[in-house]
Amino acid sequence: xxxxxxxxxxxxxxxxxxxxxxxxxxxxxxxxxxxxxxxxxxxxxxxxxxxxxxxxxxxxxxxxxxxxxxxxxxxxxxxxxxxxxxxxxxxxxxxxxxxxxxxxxxxxxxxxxxxxxxxxxxxxxxxxxxxxxxxxxxxxxxxxxxxxxxxxxxxxxxxxxxxxxxxxxxxxxxxxxxxxxxxxxxxxxxxxxxxxxxxxxxxxxxxxxxxxxxxxxxxxxxxxxxxxxxxxxxxxxxxxxxxxxxxxxxxxxxxxxxxxxxxxxxxxxxxxxxxxxxxxxxxxxxxxxxxxxxxxxxxxxxxxxxxxxxxxxxxxxxxxxxxxx
Amino acid sequence: xxxxxxxxxxxxxxxxxxxxxxxxxxxxxxxxxxxxxxxxxxxxxxxxxxxxxxxxxxxxxxxxxxxxxxxxxxxxxxxxxxxxxxxxxxxxxxxxxxxxxxxxxxxxxxxxxxxxxxxxxxxxxxxxxxxxxxxxxxxxxxxxxxxxxxxxxxxxxxxxxxxxxxxxxxxxxxxxxxxxxxxxxxxxxxxxxxxxxxxxxxxxxxxxxxxxxxxxxxxxxxxxxxxxxxxxxxxxxxxxxxxxxxxxxxxxxxxxxxxxxxxxxxxxxxxxxxxxxxxxxxxxxxxxxxxxxxxxxxxxxxxxxxxxxxxxxxxxxxxxxxxxxxxxxxxxxxxxxxxxxxxxxxxxxxxxxxxxxxxxxxxxxxxxxxxxxxxxxxxxxxxxxxxxxxxxxxxxxxxxxxxxxxxxxxxxxxxxxxxxxxxxxxxxxxxxxxx
Ligand SMILES: Nc1nc2c(ncn2[C@@H]2O[C@H](COP(=O)(O)OP(=O)(O)OP(=O)(O)O)[C@@H](O)[C@H]2O)c(=O)[nH]1
Ligand SMILES: [Mg+2]
Numbered sequence: 001x002x003x004x005x006x007x008x009x010x011x012x013x014x015x016x017x018x019x020x021x022x023x024x025x026x027x028x029x030x031x032x033x034x035x036x037x038x039x040x041x042x043x044x045x046x047x048x049x050x051x052x053x054x055x056x057x058x059x060x061x062x063x064x065x066x067x068x069x070x071x072x073x074x075x076x077x078x079x080x081x082x083x084x085x086x087x088x089x090x091x092x093x094x095x096x097x098x099x100x101x102x103x104x105x106x107x108x109x110x111x112x113x114x115x116x117x118x119x120x121x122x123x124x125x126x127x128x129x130x131x132x133x134x135x136x137x138x139x140x141x142x143x144x145x146x147x148x149x150x151x152x153x154x155x156x157x158x159x160x161x162x163x164x165x166x167x168x169x170x171x172x173x174x175x176x177x178x179x180x181x182x183x184x185x186x187x188x189x190x191x192x193x194x195x196x197x198x199x200x201x202x203x204x205x206x207x208x209x210x211x212x213x214x215x216x217x218x219x220x221x222x223x224x225x226x227x228x229x230x231x232x233x234x235x236x237x238x239x240x241x242x243x244x245x246x247x248x249x250x251x252x253x254x255x256x257x258x259x260x261x262x263x264x265x266x267x268x269x270x271x272x273x274x275x276x277x278x279x280x281x282x283x284x285x286x287x288x289x290x291x292x293x294x295x296x297x298x299x300x301x302x303x304x305x306x307x308x309x310x311x312x313x314x315x316x317x318x319x320x321x322x323x324x325x
Numbered sequence: 326x327x328x329x330x331x332x333x334x335x336x337x338x339x340x341x342x343x344x345x346x347x348x349x350x351x352x353x354x355x356x357x358x359x360x361x362x363x364x365x366x367x368x369x370x371x372x373x374x375x376x377x378x379x380x381x382x383x384x385x386x387x388x389x390x391x392x393x394x395x396x397x398x399x400x401x402x403x404x405x406x407x408x409x410x411x412x413x414x415x416x417x418x419x420x421x422x423x424x425x426x427x428x429x430x431x432x433x434x435x436x437x438x439x440x441x442x443x444x445x446x447x448x449x450x451x452x453x454x455x456x457x458x459x460x461x462x463x464x465x466x467x468x469x470x471x472x473x474x475x476x477x478x479x480x481x482x483x484x485x486x487x488x489x490x491x492x493x494x495x496x497x498x499x500x501x502x503x504x505x506x507x508x509x510x511x512x513x514x515x516x517x518x519x520x521x522x523x524x525x526x527x528x529x530x531x532x533x534x535x536x537x538x539x540x541x542x543x544x545x546x547x548x549x550x551x552x553x554x555x556x557x558x559x560x561x562x563x564x565x566x567x568x569x570x571x572x573x574x575x576x577x578x579x580x581x582x583x584x585x586x587x588x589x590x591x592x593x594x595x596x597x598x599x600x601x602x603x604x605x606x607x608x609x610x611x612x613x614x615x616x617x618x619x620x621x622x623x624x625x626x627x628x629x630x631x632x633x634x635x636x637x638x639x640x641x642x643x644x645x646x647x648x649x650x651x652x653x654x655x656x657x658x659x660x661x662x663x664x665x666x667x668x669x670x671x672x673x674x675x676x677x678x679x680x681x682x683x684x685x686x687x688x689x690x691x692x693x694x695x696x697x698x699x700x701x702x703x704x705x706x707x708x709x710x711x712x713x714x715x716x717x718x719x720x721x722x723x724x725x726x727x728x729x730x731x732x733x734x735x736x737x738x739x740x741x742x743x744x745x746x747x748x749x750x751x752x753x754x755x756x757x758x759x760x
Pocket of ligand 2: 135136159165210211212213
């Protein structure tokens with residue numbers, strides 16, 4: 001029966017002591033508290049499923065930034081199910097809500113939510129996104145993760161634009177124990193070129209490339225990204241390449257435009273959703289998954305290099321709805 | 326007026342057109358579209374609800390007079406309501422204090438450090454002041470370096486004192502400012518979450534030490550519904566005096582502006598609209614209202630263009646356009662101007678009407694400029710003024726002369742036609758640009 005029960009089973013039995021579930025628990029605590037308490041409150045306050053109930057539910061979903069289109073579609077299919085399955089109890093509906101959200105995200109396909117690391121070869125990960133979302137910090141977190149797994153990591157300072165960007169990444173390379181390549185005041189593509197050559201020489205396994213924050217409507221800056229891609233293909237043609245789009249959990253509807261524009265130009269393979277330690281719900285990733293079909297691979301839960309978790313939709317939804325179960 | 330609006334909304338508004346009266350029936354569609362437009366602009370859910378109710382009530386009470394189209398009346402009402410919500414008059418910076426102290430606060434990544442530089446630059450330029458920047462972000466790696474670099478580029482002094490104690494840094498910076506006759510002190514603080522008790526307390530401590538005239542909340546225009554929690558969080562702990570909306574050069578609608586105004590009494594003072602140090606402008610409610618209703622950011626383009634085209638040049642062109650005399654020489658001039666403004670596709674994106682006309686495919690790569698110039702210059706003056714005579718054999722000659730292909734010549738002529746179409750529209754006043 002539905003995903004809801006599946007999740008419920010997973011968490012009430014097997015995953016109780018699971019470390020990552022716990023981390024989600026603390027990181028998403030604020031998110032969950034607000035979102036879920038509102039939902040369960042809804043079940044208490046409204047016993048009848050009427051217009052008033054639907055409106056309150058819609059407000060909760062919109063407030064989570066799930067995306068106006070997605071919410072509208074979601075509400076439509078919910079109304080349909082309520083009618084068809086003759087549901088009158090709001091408690092029962094809570095389960096269906098979780099189900100439907102899950103379905104939006106999973107959308108009948110197996111998701112590759114892992115980073116595709118090349119064994120006995122190089123993996124190059126390009127980090128892209130608008131200004132200030134947490135690209136550089138996410139690089140530090142991912143470097144830390146792979147270094148702990150015994151990989152050699154190299155960071156390349158492809159942000160040659162923003163003041164202090166070079167120093168920021170360099171400092172993180174020292175803290176994490178990564179190799180570093182950067183050259184101030186030069187063209188990002190040429191820095192990346194030289195950095196990749198250096199990575200070939202020092203035999204790094206994983207190469208993380210920082211890029212300057214860019215708003216997706218700046219065509220010339222977006223073109224710069226495709227140039228970087230060409231450089232990667234040229235210098236290490238047989239590498240596994242990933243492009244991670246970093247999205248700030250506080251982002252509203254613009255997140256969809258970001259995902260569309262970056263995907264068009266760089267073949268984004270995944271999202272890093274940052275700043276989930278705040279009160280933002282990051283629901284926009286559900287809309288992005290639905291409309292642009294990019295999965296979330298990691299989430300950021302703080303400013304330290306240890307504050308990174310792989311994304312797990314079951315954990316995510318569980319985190320949002322735990323109190324209801 | 327509604328010509329400028331997004332397709333969906335203008336379709337919904339059509340129902341009202343031609344009606345003698347505004348009734349609940351004929352505005353329902355329009356209200357639904359406006360509601361969606363607002364939600365898609367990230368305006369807070371509660372604010373949207375209240376707004377729709379107010380507009381509905383007022384619209385139903387409207388008397389439709391002769392000569393006034395009810396749809397125009399309705400849209401005007403919506404826009405006026407939005408502008409009212411966004412706050413009336415412009416509130417200048419409070420500069421009473423010697424030195425006057427400004428403190429910038431906000432979430433991580435909202436743009437505080439860059440905005441500090443822009444503010445200092447603006448104060449020096451516009452008011453001939455001597456600002457001092459103070460680096461208090463002791464947490465983020467290289468945040469101090471970032472501010473130092475900004476100061477170095479602007480040639481504005483930056484006070485730094487390591488990564489120990491922000492309150493002490495501020496205290497020392499203030500005596501330094503007095504000694505060195507700085508009349509403005511701008512404090513850059515570390516980004517923090519509004520729920521981080523320790524770091525919020527740090528801001529309170531800085532506030533009570535510095536007693537700033539202005540505490541400005543720097544907030545990302547792309548922010549979603551969480552904005553209300555953030556604004557409330559900062560506003561409940563600090564005496565905010567204003568807000569600065571950053572990254573408005575993106576394609577976000579910036580509905581967060583409404584949340585700020587709705588939740589606090591705090592005026593939005595500035596808008597950040599580029600990564601460069603001159604990218605800070607005063608806040609105009611009109612503009613965001615138009616942007617949210619998808620009416621195109623005509624004014625923003627107007628301002629952009631102003632600095633680039635001289636008034637005489639503009640009037641001259643206007644006259645030519647009206648007479649339908651726009652030719653390839655003017656085209657070349659315009660292309661050069663547009664090159665200075667950035668990619669033409671961006672400019673057209675700001676004009677919903679251009680979108681409707683299918684003009685959004687016009688694009689000119691800056692690199693192509695040299696080619697365009699070469700092609701136009703390979704034409705005879707007569708050809709430039711009468712492009713319609715350019716047929717196959719002439720095209721071949723021009724291509725050869727400019728060392729470009731015939732296809733490129735064709736493409737240019739097509740772009741010219743598109744441009745002419747647009748110019749004609751503007752000249753007829755359907756699409757206003759201050760050329
Ligand atoms: N609370 C919180 N803060 C974060 C997280 N990730 C990054 N940050 C903070 O967000 C701010 C901006 O992060 P950066 O990594 O510099 O962002 P960026 O995308 O590289 O920024 P630009 O290079 O300026 O475009 C920093 O203060 C980080 O400490 C997170 O998961 N949670
Ligand atoms: Mg960065």
